[in-house]
Amino acid sequence: MTLPDLAPDLAKDMQAIEIRIDGDNRYLAAGKVAMPEIATGEVLVRIHAAGVNRPDLMQVAGMYPPPPGASEIPGLELSGEIVATAPDVTQWKIGDRVCALVTGGGYAQYAAVPAAQCLAVPAGLSMTEAASLPETFFTVWHNVFDKAGLKQGETFLVHGGTSGIGTTAIQLARAFGARVITTAGTDEKCQACLDLGADIAINYKTQDFVEEVKTATSGKGADVILDMVAGDYVSRNFKAAAMEGRILIIAFLNGPKAETNFTPLLLKRLTLMGSTLRAQPVANKGAIAGKLRQQVWPLFENGTIKPVIYQTLPMNEAQAAHDILRGGAHVGKVVLEVP
The missing domain is CATH 3.40.50.720 (NAD(P)-binding Rossmann-like Domain)
Structure with a gap:
């Protein structure tokens, strides 16, 4: 589905962090890419923050390619605001604050996300905190x-x-x-x-x-x-x-x-x-989301569990975020804040 039809006010491109390859050197760099288009059952999220995970490092190294059809942009989890929905999506609406598990595309300003893999940002948590939750x-x-x-x-x-x-x-x-x-x-x-x-x-x-x-x-x-x-x-x-x-x-x-x-x-x-999670069908991930919604999300609201964030960095410092994980001194998650 084309964005001009669903969200005519959005730009045609966006900022993102891409994997660049120069000989044997693979690294992260900021660039402009086309805005993603949403398919049946998906929502478009304006990303506020994205969690950084060790599989992201493996993808940059060429050891963990995205599944067929997934975004080449790294990033397996995000938080943000829904700005467009496919016509068949009824459980979410424009303006909803969500965090989500994705197969790629988190290190960007926008992402097309299966509606079934979205969860509401838990009450009392910031967008940055919420971005640290889905993957783990x-x-x-x-x-x-x-x-x-x-x-x-x-x-x-x-x-x-x-x-x-x-x-x-x-x-x-x-x-x-x-x-x-x-x-x-x-x-x-x-x-x-x-x-x-x-x-x-x-x-x-x-x-x-x-x-x-x-x-x-x-x-x-x-x-x-x-x-x-x-x-x-x-x-x-x-x-x-x-x-x-x-x-x-x-x-x-x-x-x-x-x-x-x-x-x-x-x-x-x-x-x-x-077990790996990334390539599993949307239906499987949606079933997990349902269990988290019922059994785990209330534990954030009553203070039983909490996000554990080691450091936040701006998205254009994604390489530094990867270096933190590689160094191994962190306790908890590293999160990128998206402009």
């Missing part, structure tokens, strides 16, 4: 609760507790009654995890997380493990898991290959799962 909350809910079925009273281990995924997982697991154990790389980061509600935080550089988990659970192990590290953590997770434990691998910071002994997998009757 969709991911954690889908994996930890939908796929692994974490239950009240179970023990949950999440690696990388101060990452965007980690800070989200700690808060959600605690809010729904699980006992939370996490790993982080410094004592200061461990304290940040405890402040967010983790019951135990393990410094993986000075402690063996397998032994610490066993000690903390009287030898039982963790019922659910969320892993973004992989590599040698695969075999260690097998050892740290409880009988009939569920292990989810959603990234591989230590590399995509592992040599492991599968005996514990069999003897403990473990379930090992992998």
Whole structure:
């Protein structure tokens, strides 16, 4: 559907951050691109802020291309105001403040977004705070609760507790009654995890997380493990898991290959799962959005959970934002503010 028909006052182009390629060098640069056009079931959002996530870094490096038909512009989550809707969209109207999960296009002034993947900005949160939510909350809910079925009273281990995924997982697991154990790389980061509600935080550089988990659970192990590290953590997770434990691998910071002994997998009757969210159908993501709307968004409004933002930068400093994530000192999310 053409924008002149749906929103005649909008310009034909917009500012965006593009991936430029110069030989072997791949980098981010500001530029002007055509305004996106919305399809059936979509809304056009004037973006106020966009969250920065590690998959964005992988896309710039050429390791995580967008799915077919998705925007080449990086950015998997955003917040903003709806300025146009497709004729079949009835759940949203022009002027609504939303945050949304997208397959790309967040680092820009406008984005075409499936209406089903939008959520209202939680009461009391700013646009900047709201932009930090979709990617991690969709991911954690889908994996930890939908796929692994974490239950009240179970023990949950999440690696990388101060990452965007980690800070989200700690808060959600605690809010729904699980006992939370996490790993982080410094004592200061461990304290940040405890402040967010983790019951135990393990410094993986000075402690063996397998032994610490066993000690903390009287030898039982963790019922659910969320892993973004992989590599040698695969075999260690097998050892740290409880009988009939569920292990989810959603990234591989230590590399995509592992040599492991599968005996514990069999003897403990473990379930090992992998998952990505970006290329899943809109219907799947819309179903996750519905669960977040009903079960998680009220927790923002009553103060049970909160956004965790490490730093905000203007959109034209996207490269600096990526450098922050690459450096690994952050606790929580980095967000770009869009002009």
